[in-house]
Amino acid sequence: MLIHRFKKTNLLFSLFIFFASCNDRVTDAPKANQPPETRLFLQPDDNLATSTSRQILHWWGDDPDGRVVGFVHTFDNKAPEITAWKIGASDPFWTFTDSNKDTFSLRFGGKDTVFVFRVKAVDDQGAADPTSASQRFPVKNSPPVVNFAPGTEIPDTTFTVATFAWIGTDLDGDNTIARYEYALDNPNGAWKALPPTTTNLTLKQNDGLTPGRHILYLRAIDIAGTSSPIVRMPSSGDGWVVIPPVGRYLVIDDFLGEAAATTFYRATLDTLVRAYSILRIKDKPAPLRLLFQETLFLFDRVIWYADSQPNLELAGIVLPAFLNRGGKVIFSTLFTQFFSQQGDPLAFSPVDSVKLIVTNDPVPREVTRILNNRLLQPTSARPTLDTLRVGSVITFVKEVAPKPTATAIYRLQASTEWRGQPVIAVEDATHSFVFFSMPIHRLDGARNAGRMMRRILVEVFGGI
Structure with missing residues (x-):
């Protein structure tokens, strides 16, 4: 009886150990993957202040049994909730990113709109947060x-x-x-x-x-x-x-404080062409370049006269386009004593460079003025042009060297007052541009400067 009772007890103990072992195996089995949680930097608030349509949003995620590898987000109200995401996949509603912030421009079709942003964290096993973190954005359109x-x-x-x-x-x-x-x-x-x-x-x-x-x-x-x-x-x-443009000729007044200049050009143009327009730019605000360019296009001929402060920058912008359209230009100016050629300010013209007029002394000195009655003689390139006489003292005169394709058409007469015969006027290779380094109205001492201009219009430009 004792042995039988012992065997029975052993059997019950063995069964207990067996079932306990079975129960231990169930407890030690791997748990199912837990989805991550997502948070937004700002928590949803129906009373969120109305904002503009550019938003910088921040978010983050936590995963209880793994790590967060990215996020998917959407502004589409029709986007279905998802609980899984495969890295590298595409979706018509959701966008994947591994960043935890982004800037969004919210495009709206009405004056004011409410946007709802949803974002889900995705873990390393492809599980997505089943409940999106969301933010409501009432967006007010800012007028332009x-x-x-x-x-x-x-x-x-x-x-x-x-x-x-x-x-x-x-x-x-x-x-x-x-x-x-x-x-x-x-x-x-x-x-x-x-x-x-x-x-x-x-x-x-x-x-x-x-x-x-x-x-x-x-x-x-x-x-x-x-x-x-x-x-x-x-x-x-x-x-x-x-005002309507008058005639084909535009006279640009870039000369300050000398009524004789205006009188000369008016009298000359009255005789030569009668119909012309005048545009004064010297004491006016700098014209809008595009406006000035379009203004020149209203005309076929430009006569631009300037003092020792010519608006060369503006001329360099507008005259090339005017010439390319078939325009013709007579440009006369002086140069300041310290005129700088840095940046090639005369690139638009037939002038290659500007040089000092100097004396014949063993140690040459600059000639700072040309006195009355000194003569300008035409070169062999234009022998029919008139010899011109200085009518009033001219200061700030420089010699001009023509570009390789240009031609000298006027020189100062040889004199003991200066070395050689300095070039004063040049003509470009296309017979469209004549440049003087002296004011033409001061070369009317023989009362023939107007006739000289007529010869340029006819013989150089091909007609009035």
């Missing part, structure tokens, strides 16, 4: 702003061409500007649209820029249809004055 570019104010008077330049901005991103619109004279009438990349506008007579007073109105429109405040040019008053 447009202003005319500094230094581009329209002159008081123009010919039948005007140019305007502007700068447009938008707090929501400049790429949200959908177009610009302008109206001439009447902001309550029809507006004309311009592409959003446009930064300047040129109006001509065919665009409605007829003689009289005009005002240009401008505004920017963003992708939501919101308009900027309207700006106008000129900013006040009853507009700028538009």
